[in-house]
Amino acid sequence: MQILKTYRETRSAQYPEPVSLVIVKGLDGIFNAMSAAWFMITSIEPPMLAVSIGFQRHTYELMSQQSEFTLVLPSEKMSAEVEFFGSNSGRDLDKLEALGTPTQPAVEIDGVLLSEASVNYECRITGSLKTGDHMIFAGEIVASHENETPVPRIYTLGPKQFGGAKS
Ligand SMILES: Cc1cc2nc3c(=O)[nH]c(=O)nc-3n(C[C@H](O)[C@H](O)[C@H](O)COP(=O)(O)O)c2cc1C
DSSP: OOOOOOHHHHGGGGOSEEOEEEEEEOTTSOEEEEEEOOEEEEETTTTEEEEEEETTSHHHHHHHHOSEEEEEEOBTTOHHHHHHHTTSOTTTSOHHHHHTOOEEEOSSSSOEEETTSSEEEEEEEEEEEEETTEEEEEEEEEEEEEOSSOOOBOEEEETTEEEOTTO
16 A cells, blocks of 8 residues: 655655765866765666756756766765765865865876775766756766775665665
8 A cells, every 4th residue: 555645755765775976077176076866877888877966066067067077886984975075065165185085086087086985987978958956967987997895885874874785
């Protein structure tokens, strides 16, 4: 039996929810990282993915100016990054510098990778689609990276709760 609810009331039943980090370069040269749960792989050949970015985000402005971004699957040890990058804006501070999150250069794009993440995808934007109050950006994955020591990715387990899928 299904009970009629508002969409917002059903949000908590969607956990655990995978979470990613989107990193894009600003015109000032600073790389900004934002937490994004609303992403998905969309194609295997060519490899592609999509991520939904709210119009109010600094990341939306940057994605509209740039043609490349990194989509990171953070490890289960990166809950501080997921929470901080998802509750502060790059308009106010350099988030990567504030946390001292280790980075390394991307190889195919003008971007950075997060060294301690499970996976990093370098992406070139191929298109966008307005969906309500968010814009979906589609990107072709032009380089894929995995941690040399395989490490489980992190999930959102509830409001402001993060951890591995089995925790
Ligand atoms: C776990 C988590 C997941 C989030 N997922 C998304 C998302 O998919 N899309 C989005 O636009 N914002 C999402 N947010 C909110 C942004 O990360 C947040 O507004 C951030 O401060 C925006 O940073 P910016 O202004 O530097 O772009 C999420 C936040 C958290 C904590």
